[in-house]
Amino acid sequence: MDISSIKLYATHEHPCSYLKNRSATTIFVDPLLNMNGRIYSELSDFGFRRSGSHVYRPNCRNCQACIPVRIPVDIFRPNRSQKRCEKRNQDVSMNIVSSIKTDEHYALYERYICLRHSDGDMFPPSREQYDDFLSSEWGVTRYLEFRLSGRLIAVAVSDRLDQGLSAIYTFFDPDEESRSLGVLAVMRQIDLARSLGLPYVYLGYWIKECEKMRYKNQYRPLQAYINNTWLTFD
Structure with missing residues (x-):
């Protein structure tokens, strides 16, 4: 399918979720399109999420503040902080599962949203919102469970694209904040992509002025999609 023929629909302007006093507009792929993993992978290379x-x-x-970024895994070099994170979490096991539709997984998500993002769009959480937001689509979604002595402490939602992994979302036990589980989730996805022979891990949008998004700039080298071209920054 020629992706240039895909219909796109734009929202009305609405308050930006990331930058104060700014308006945002979002374009969506036609929801009636027979989406599959191949089309989704191609769209990801054009900055879609x-x-x-x-x-x-x-x-x-x-505004052009939202910049799609991805990590080229073969040349990625962990910094000192990321190395410390991996060392600190040597006692954490990771398992890949195909579903997180359990009370155990939802309870962790609910607690994470209530304690970490009570000022965000996903508060208050609900089971319906959870199922819709973190759903498994087009046969490409897998879930990375992180456990400490058997106890679930984090989940990373990851889509397998033709050319990489897309890090969709991570939620974790707020009591384990000192472990930097968000960083660990990205590092493990880098390792997984490398083991699968996939060249990239997609991190979504980096926004320089948004505190919550600045962490993405810590993964170097990093590629950014600017003016319809992926550019590498060391």
């Missing part, structure tokens, strides 16, 4: 069953990209009239 997935949220639930929707594939989208920011398209704001007067």
